[in-house]
Amino acid sequence: MSKKKQSSSYNPKARGTIDATAAARLPYRLGVGVLLLNREDQVFVAQRLDMRAEAWQMPQGGIDKGEAPRDAAFRELKEEIGTNDAEILAETDNWLDYDLPLDLVPKIWKGRYRGQRQKWFAMRFLGHDRDIDIAGPHAEFSQWRWSPIAELPDLIVPFKADLYRKIVSEFTPLVGQRTK
Secondary structure (H helix, E strand, C coil), X not given: CCHHHHHHHECCCCCCCCCHHHHHXXXXXXXXXXXXXXXXXXXXXXXECCCCCCCEECCEEECCCCCCHHHHHHHHHHHHHCCCCEEEEXXXXXXXXXXXXXXXXXXXXXXXXXXXXXXXXXXXXXXCHHHCCCCCCCCCEEEEEEEEHHHHHHHCCHHHHHHHHHHHHHHHHHCCCCCC
16 A cells, blocks of 8 residues: 555544444445465564554555455555565455444545455465565554464454454464475
């Protein structure tokens, strides 16, 4: 996600309110997410630059017009962590949704979406930690680390915890699988 897109998609000074009925009429923004496993079966998580509270997330982002979800997942990895040296192990069977809290709907994505509908990919990181660069031209994160998969729902902002539980449930069987 470019800095221009980032600044327009999150505006903490935006004003406005929306009720649950109005929010429910809004569409979901299509996106992708990546559960990136290292050689020790730990998952890449990073702290967002625009978050004061401690909340760690996996790489994710929108799908560009005409872009396939798999291509978007690799693009987002390259933009957000500086490398896409990874292979796909699996993808979620279904698209997974999360809703924004009502107070955030008018502030994020210019109030056009109620949340995101995402296709998630489990990938094996083939590079080395030194290949990861979160300070690139599309910087979104202030720090990063590898975490056990079971901890993911406790690391994310509360409104995404159910989404992360679904991802963990679906991808935990991949932990321990080795690439060729």
